[in-house]
Amino acid sequence: MPIVNPLTGEIRKVDAHPLTIAPFRALEVPETLRRQAQANKARALPWGGDFTKAKSVSITMGGEQGEKGLHTLSGDSIAQAVVAYGGSARAGNVPGGNLFIVDPGFLSYTSTPIEITAGVRRNPANDNAGFKLVYESTNGFKTAGGWYTVPDNKQWHTVKWQIDDAQFVNYWGDNFSLASDGDKFNKYYLQSVTVTKRGD
Numbered sequence: 001m002p003i004v005n006p007l008t009g010e011i012r013k014v015d016a017h018p019l020t021i022a023p024f025r026a027l028e029v030p031e032t033l034r035r036q037a038q039a040n041k042a043r044a045l046p047w048g049g050d051f052t053k054a055k056s057v058s059i060t061m062g063g064e065q066g067e068k069g070l071h072t073l074s075g076d077s078i079a080q081a082v083v084a085y086g087g088s089a090r091a092g093n094v095p096g097g098n099l100f101i102v103d104p105g106f107l108s109y110t111s112t113p114i115e116i117t118a119g120v121r122r123n124p125a126n127d128n129a130g131f132k133l134v135y136e137s138t139n140g141f142k143t144a145g146g147w148y149t150v151p152d153n154k155q156w157h158t159v160k161w162q163i164d165d166a167q168f169v170n171y172w173g174d175n176f177s178l179a180s181d182g183d184k185f186n187k188y189y190l191q192s193v194t195v196t197k198r199g200d
Contacts, residue, residue, distance in 0.1 A: 002027040023173075052105040056196040059100070061090035069103040070195060073174055089121070089189035092129065098178040098186075102168045102195055109169055111138050113198040116161045116176065119191035122153035129188035135176035137165045150188045162198070 004011050004025040017024065026033075048067055051057055057069030092098055107114070122129050130149040134141055144161040151157055168175035180186035 001029060001033070049103075050105060051103040054106055056194055057103055057106050058192060058194040060192045061088055061190055069106050070193060071101045071103075073099040073101065089191045091123075092120075092131070092178065092180065092188040092190055093183060093186040098131070098180075098190065099174040100176050100193060101170065101173075102175045104168070104170075107166065107168045107175075107195070107197070109167060111165055111167045113162070113164045114166050115196045115198055116144075116163065116193065117196070118159050118178065118193045119156050120150050120159060121156050121189050121191070122150050123187045123189060124153060125187070126153045127187035128185060129180075130185045131178040131180045131188075133161050133176060134179050135163060135166055136168050136171060137163075138167045139165070141172075156191055 001015070002011050002013050003017055004027060006023050006025055011027075017026070049069065051069035054069060058066075059068070059070040059072065060066040116133060116135075128149070130147055132147050133144045135144055142165075144163055148159050166175075178190070
């Protein structure tokens, strides 16, 4: 079966292809594979568990990052973890490390009020750092709560956002991001991120 890499246009013939966060398009799909896909239509994606009934999903940064229904676009192959302040964290300026994808079984087209929390700290040089949280909503991408300045590098700081209109459908490949608007203010470390459904 030929598959196409939509980013490069490269076409390869394969007998099987793993499901990952990287997109691909299958051409000339055999009937047996169509039937198998139809039978598996309601099953959860194999992203480390079934999160359809979970109250929250999270990611903890480190050399062996702990993904529990929440993933970065960098995955394990691109982003480099750094050890800072006696524990594992990831630099905020690592490509793709601040773009997040929620497991679609946890939250997708059905909008649910959520809270997003992140543990952050300035770098050892105490450079001015900050970001805004940009998320997929029922009306396109929005900014939640304005700009957040990381206070200092003396301790880990927890920042929280309350969101009532999240609709995580991967329109541009990610569900939310910590956007520093360039390289000037992304000099922080990210320890963890959690998305929690609010209410019952």
